[in-house]
Amino acid sequence: MASRAHLVGALLFLLAAAAAPVLPDWIVSLATIAFANALVVLGLVVMWRAGLVSFGQALYYCIGAYTVALTARWTGFTDAIGLVVIGGLAAGLVAVLVGFLIARYREIFFAMLSLALSMILYGVLVKSESLGSSDGFSVATPTLLGFAPHGETLGHILYWLTLAVCAICAVLTAAYFRSVAGALATPIRDNEIRVEFLGVSVTGIVHLKVVVAGVLGGLGGALAALAIGHVDPNMAYWTTSGGFVFVTILAGAGSIAAAFIGSLGFEAVRSIAVDAMPSLWQMTLGTVLLLTILFLPDGLGSVVSRLRKREGAAS
Amino acid sequence: MSAILAVSNLEKTFGSIVAARDINVEVPAEQTVGVIGANGAGKTTFINMITGHLTPTKGSIRFEDRDITGKPSRDITRMGISRSFQVAQVFPTLTVLDNMCIAAAIARRRGGLFGAISTPLRSPDAMAEAEATLELFQIGLYRHAPADTLPQGIRKLLDIGMAVVGWPRLLLLDEPTSGISIEEKFGLMSVVMTALKSRKITVLFVEHDMEIVAKFAERVLAFYDGTVIADGPPAETLGQPRVQELITGVRVKPAGGAHA
Numbered sequence: 238m239a240s241r242a243h244l245v246g247a248l249l250f251l252l253a254a255a256a257a258p259v260l261p262d263w264i265v266s267l268a269t270i271a272f273a274n275a276l277v278v279l280g281l282v283v284m285w286r287a288g289l290v291s292f293g294q295a296l297y298y299c300i301g302a303y304t305v306a307l308t309a310r311w312t313g314f315t316d317a318i319g320l321v322v323i324g325g326l327a328a329g330l331v332a333v334l335v336g337f338l339i340a341r342y343r344e345i346f347f348a349m350l351s352l353a354l355s356m357i358l359y360g361v362l363v364k365s366e367s368l369g370s371s372d373g374f375s376v377a378t379p380t381l382l383g384f385a386p387h388g389e390t391l392g393h394i395l396y397w398l399t400l401a402v403c404a405i406c407a408v409l410t411a412a413y414f415r416s417v418a419g420a421l422a423t424p425i426r427d428n429e430i431r432v433e434f435l436g437v438s439v440t441g442i443v444h445l446k447v448v449v450a451g452v453l454g455g456l457g458g459a460l461a462a463l464a465i466g467h468v469d470p471n472m473a474y475w476t477t478s479g480g481f482v483f484v485t486i487l488a489g490a491g492s493i494a495a496a497f498i499g500s501l502g503f504e505a506v507r508s509i510a511v512d513a514m515p516s517l518w519q520m521t522l523g524t525v526l527l528l529t530i531l532f533l534p535d536g537l538g539s540v541v542s543r544l545r546k547r548e549g550a551a552s
Numbered sequence: 553m554s555a556i557l558a559v560s561n562l563e564k565t566f567g568s569i570v571a572a573r574d575i576n577v578e579v580p581a582e583q584t585v586g587v588i589g590a591n592g593a594g595k596t597t598f599i600n601m602i603t604g605h606l607t608p609t610k611g612s613i614r615f616e617d618r619d620i621t622g623k624p625s626r627d628i629t630r631m632g633i634s635r636s637f638q639v640a641q642v643f644p645t646l647t648v649l650d651n652m653c654i655a656a657a658i659a660r661r662r663g664g665l666f667g668a669i670s671t672p673l674r675s676p677d678a679m680a681e682a683e684a685t686l687e688l689f690q691i692g693l694y695r696h697a698p699a700d701t702l703p704q705g706i707r708k709l710l711d712i713g714m715a716v717v718g719w720p721r722l723l724l725l726d727e728p729t730s731g732i733s734i735e736e737k738f739g740l741m742s743v744v745m746t747a748l749k750s751r752k753i754t755v756l757f758v759e760h761d762m763e764i765v766a767k768f769a770e771r772v773l774a775f776y777d778g779t780v781i782a783d784g785p786p787a788e789t790l791g792q793p794r795v796q797e798l799i800t801g802v803r804v805k806p807a808g809g810a811h812a
Contacts, residue, residue, distance in 0.1 A: 417654075417661050418668035424654055427643040434603070434641070435658045435714070436629035441665055 243408075246494060250404045257393050267504055269396045269464040272403050275500035276457035278484045279410055280450030283419075285490040287446055288426030289343065293351030294481050296335075296358055297328040297454030299473035302462035303362070304328070304455070309377040317379040317398055321459045328455020332448040340444035355473050362470035373469025376462050399460045406453060407493050414493075418445055483522075487529050489536015499537050554617075556581040556754050557602070557722055562611035564597055564778075571597040572778045575611070579754060581721070584745065586769030586786065587758045588799055593775040595758045596638075599724050602756075603635050604628040615722065634720035638727040638758075640711035644700035648691060648710055651699055652682035652717055659718025681717055688747045689713040705736050712744055716751065723748060725757035729764060737761060741768055762790060762800050774799055 257265055277298050284291055301324035308323055309315050339350045363371050378387065379395070386394050413419040421442050424432050429439045462468050471477060488499020503522075510521035533539055555578035562575035572594040579585055589595045600606040602613055604625035612621045620628055643651050656678040661671035672678075686692040689709045694702060699710060708728060715723060728744060729737045745768050748755050756773075759765050765772060765786060772789040774782040776798045782789045789795055 413669065415672055415674070416669050417657050417671045417673055418665070420654065420657070420673040421668070423646055424643045427645055428641055430637075431641040431643065431714070432658075434625060434629060434635060434637075435655055435718075436626045437658055437668065438626055442668065445665060445669070 242494075243411075246407065247404070250400055254397055254400050257396055262389060262392060265392055265396050266464065267508060268501065269392070269399050270461060271501045271504035272396075272399045272497065273457045273460035273464060274481065274484065274504075275497045276403060276406055276460070277454045277481050278488060278500050279406060279493065279496040280453035280457075281481055281485040282488070282490045282493070282496050283410065283413075283422075283450050283453070284446050285485060286422035286426070287443065288422075289443065289446070290348050290482065291351040291450065292348045292475065292478050292482060293353070293355030294450065294454050295473050295475070295477035296351065296355035297332060297451045298458035298461070298477065298481075299355070299358055299362070299468075299470070300328045300331050301325060301455030301458030302468045302472050303368075303458075305459045305462045306374065306376045306468040307368075309379070310374070313377075315377050315380045317381050317395065317463055320379060320463065321398070321402060321456060324459025324462070325452050325456040328458065329448055329452040331455075332451020333444075335451070336444040336447040340440045340447055352475055352478065355478055356475060359470050359473040359475075362473060369469070371470055373467060373471075376466050376468060378466070379463050395460070395464050399464065402456055402460060403497065406456065407497075410449075410453075410493055413449065418442055422446070483526060485536075487526060487537060489533070489538040491535055491538045491542050494541060495536055495538020498541075502537060554581075555579055555614075556616055557756075558614040559602070560612055560614075562598070562601060562613065563609050564594075564601060564606060565609045570778050572601070572608075574779050577773060577780065577783065579722075579756070581754055582752050584748075584755045584768060584770045585757070586765040586772045587756055587775065588760070588762070588765055588772060588795075589775030590799055593799075594778040595775050596726060597778070598775065599635065599726055599756070599758065602628075603633060603724060629718075629720075632719075632721040633724070634715035634718065634722070635724040636708075636712045636715045636726060636728060638730050640704075640707040642699040642702075642707060642710050642714065645698060647696050647698055648686065648702070648706075649682060649695045651710060651714060652686055653678060655714035656681040656685070656717045685713045685717040688716075688750065690743055704731050705740050708732065708740060709743065713747075716747065716753065719751065720753060722754045722756070725755065727758050727760065729759065729761060737764060738767070766790060 277294055281291060281294055304324045304327040305320045308320060314320070335354060339347055342350055362368060368374060378391070381394055421432060421437065425439055425442065432439050458472065484499050484503045487503055488495040506525050507518065507522060510518035514521065529537065557579040559575055559577045562572060564572040575598060587595050587598070597606060601608045604623050604627070607622045612619060614620065615631060615633060618631070620631065643654065653674060657671060657673045657675065660678050661667045686695060689712065691706055691709050691713065694706055699707065702710065712725065712728065729740060732740055741764055769786050771784065772786045773780050774789055774795045781798070782792050782795050790800060
């Protein structure tokens with residue numbers, strides 16, 4: 238079963254990659270952003286399974302994005318792969334530090350503390366005139382392994398890079414979920430005392446989840462910064478965090494694929510909604526979320542597991 | 553015989569309240585010890601100090617000739633002391649098998665955070681261990697039932713099973729029969745005790761039902777006012793006038809008595 242899921246996932250990723258040349262540019266760039274954001278959502282899923290909701294995941298998204306932009310600006314290093322790795326590591330480092338503070342908190346306190354930390358970063362960036370204050374600044378055009386693509390080619394290369402990072406993260410996250418540390422999510426949500434008495438530090442496990450989610454958030458932000466070509470403090474603003482939580486509810490925490498499906502679905506619905514009724518697009522999004530919660534309480538991802546279950550019952 | 557657990561001069565105070573004092577106990581390996589006493593007599597405080605949930609104010613606790621006084625409960629668990637709870641502590645939304653499997657995987661993991669990442673949850677070894685423990689506690693039938701749908705007795709067995717799946721050498725049972733109907737108590741205790749004997753586990757169990765204590769304990773510790781007032785074989789301890797007066801509530805017979 239697990240190997241079949243891997244196969245299906247790999248095929249879908251390859252299909253998504255192969256489709257790039259035939260798709261219009263705007264879809265490719267939209268999909269790049271959707272896949273980059275899906276990494277942040279995947280991080281939220283990691284914490285969500287343990288009953289933890291972060292309303293400040295944009296902190297890591299923004300750190301990843303600004304790290305990429307600042308590294309390119311200050312050092313002239315523009316290799317896309319290198320920048321993405323640095324962005325992820327920087328966010329991971331911040332998550333290690335933040336974890337010492339928030340790993341002891343749960344529920345609304347966890348959510349609000351993470352929100353507060355992201356808003357501190359927002360406040361600092363808005364006040365930093367050398368970083369363009371609230372306007373932000375542009376990201377240098379990235380290179381890849383010595384090549385300097387531009388125009389349509391650059392768009393495709395960034396799209397493929399994003400897909401590759403997503404595939405690697407999906408595989409690693411799946412491995413993490415199979416480990417004791419990753420599997421200790423529902424148990425922590427259910428009964429922390431029991432986990433502690435089985436001989437495990439709950440705080441340590443939660444800290445690790447914060448870091449995993451932080452690295453994923455940073456990678457997402459780094460890829461988004463390259464794809465958009467611009468960073469600004471709004472990347473740390475609470476509505477950005479709220480957007481990620483929105484997609485997580487839409488996607489559900491049932492599977493890794495759900496994060497990607499949810500993120501793509503969200504971008505698609507938003508684009509269509511903005512195009513069809515520019516002044517009412519938020520209402521459309523809200524309606525979609527409401528319908529999802531009413532009819533698919535476990536998110537879009539649960540459609541897959543329901544089908545799988547039905548298939549299992551039939552055979 | 554060398555003691556697996558040696559407690560000396562143990563004392564715990566909360567401000568001016570003395571919850572435990574002058575506790576001196578040595579438990580040889582594989583002994584089954586019943587712990588009795590009225591509510592507030594210090595039984596649970598005693599258990600909590602051994603498992604590291606409370607840090608003693610004074611005194612020392614040695615387990616297998618290592619000093620464990622004041623160590624964190626996680627470390628103590630890893631050294632081989634497990635416990636079950638008065639109210640069964642399981643993972644309610646997971647199935648019985650998953651509950652057991654998680655406990656087994658945690659017990660088998662390599663140390664530290666890296667160990668937790670590198671140890672798989674469903675390794676064949678952990679699964680086999682989980683299945684074996686389900687059989688040992690005779691709850692294999694409930695394997696796929698979510699824990700929150702279980703009858704109280706089965707939930708208790710699962711709770712104790714999760715404490716046993718990691719092969720502890722010392723197990724502390726806090727009121728294993730609380731919340732269980734009188735008809736079920738003896739059945740539950742014999743399943744538990746048979747399982748524990750088969751794994752050669754030293755047991756301390758807190759119990760209020762004196763018939764259970766008399767039947768299953770090889771030795772009884774009677775707590776009163778934070779300290780041990782009697783320590784010996786069940787018939788002897790339960791027969792002491794002070795124990796009867798202060799704990800079991802049996803009227804002291806003027807001459808001779810049932811246990812003479």
